[in-house]
Amino acid sequence: MEQKTRLYPIGIQTFSEIRNKSYLYIDKTEYVYRMTHSASKYMFLSRPRRFGKSLLTSTLAAYFEGRKDLFKGLALERLETEWTEYPVLRFDMSLGKHMDKExxxxxxxxxxxGMERNFGIKSETPDTNTRLTDLIRLAYEQxxxxxxxxxxxxxAPLL
Incomplete structure (x- = not known):
């Protein structure tokens, strides 16, 4: 059997792209399972630059979206038995560098x-806190x- 050479996913931070294009992936999904099945309601993960935070966030999004196909052959595939699909709101603050408050x-x-559009919600509320709260409530209700x-x-906004 011929073994396919896999490329390193240099600069690729999207779990689905790494899995769908067969890049080399070191399976850390057992840790994702442990994190998501702990008693914690909130988690804050602080790691050094270039340490895989964006890839982890992308992996968590795929897991909570119930994308079982992406985890084929990984630890999470055998650990998870329910594969419940949750509404996921993913904020990417990477473009928030060098911005003032407004x-x-x-x-x-x-x-x-954009997230409201995904749930068929139209809002003109100018306050971000109220809008986020409404979005979470309506996504839950849906x-x-x-x-x-x-x-x-x-x-990023702090930089």
Whole structure:
């Protein structure tokens, strides 16, 4: 049997792209399972730059979206028995660098608008906190499932 050479996913931070294009992936999904089945309601993960935070966030999103196909052959495939699909709100703050408060507010509203569109929600509320709260509530009401909020590059606006 011929073994296929796999490329390193240099610069690729999306779990689905790594899995779908057969890049080399070191299976850490057992840790994802442990994290998601702990008693913690909230988790804050702080790791050094270039340490895989965005890939982990992408992996968590795929898991909570119930994308079982992406985990074929990985530890999580054998550990998870339910594969429940949750509504996922994923905020990417990587473009939030060098923004003042007003620009950051507009950037957050832009992301919220895209997520609202995914749930068929129209909102004109200018306040990001109210809008996020409404989005979480309405996504929960639509699906009957807890809403997962993932924030990637949380520190970018601080830079």
């Amino acid at each position: 620009e950051l507010e507009r950037y957050l509203l832009w992301q919220l608008k 699906t009957g499932r807890q809403v997962v909020v993932l924030i990637d590059e949380y520190d």
